[in-house]
Amino acid sequence: MSVAEDEQDTTELLAAELSVELTSFIGCFGGGWTSLPSDGVDLDVDTTGLGNLFGPWHVHGRPFQIAMRPTGRREVEIGTPLGRWVGAGSLLWVVDRRERIDVDDPELSARLSRLAKTRRTTFRYCTSCARIVGPEDRDGSTCHDCMSRWLGVVF
Numbered sequence: 001m002s003v004a005e006d007e008q009d010t011t012e013l014l015a016a017e018l019s020v021e022l023t024s025f026i027g028c029f030g031g032g033w034t035s036l037p038s039d040g041v042d043l044d045v046d047t048t049g050l051g052n053l054f055g056p057w058h059v060h061g062r063p064f065q066i067a068m069r070p071t072g073r074r075e076v077e078i079g080t081p082l083g084r085w086v087g088a089g090s091l092l093w094v095v096d097r098r099e100r101i102d103v104d105d106p107e108l109s110a111r112l113s114r115l116a117k118t119r120r121t122t123f124r125y126c127t128s129c130a131r132i133v134g135p136e137d138r139d140g141s142t143c144h145d146c147m148s149r150w151l152g153v154v155f
Helices: 003-017 022-029 108-120 144-151
Strands: 058-060 066-072 075-085 091-102
Touching: 003 022, 003 066, 022 108, 066 108, 075 108, 091 108
Parallel strands: none
Antiparallel strands: 058 066, 066 075, 075 091
16 A cells, blocks of 8 residues: 555545544545554553554654544544654654544634644754754754765664
8 A cells, every 4th residue: 555545545534433524624634644653652552552542643744743533423632743762763652732622613723723833843954855854853954864874874
């Protein structure tokens, strides 16, 4: 399955889970949703190792800007995805600034915009490749890809 197919499938599944028409969902939340990588452990993961107690997180944007997961028939929990390195090659994703909101709330779009804007303030352009990257994918002003490619740094 290609990335575009995965994004389409995830977006369609979220719309269906929230009982929202796909075009309405995309109009409010945007398209291109994917599953949040789960290599690490989120704060609300079941300690028995059985998985996330409240359901999986999904993310929007590249770099990730907003995290969301349905929590009820027409309710979502939204937040800011934050990547933290917890060892060599281990990126742990957690979701910060969480809030629950009904999908019919007239403030939904404004709240989503505020969260995305907060996250985007942490993005920077890599001085080597001019690609925009989140703080978890760079050291200083150079992205990890360029540091590996041009400077021989192993992450």
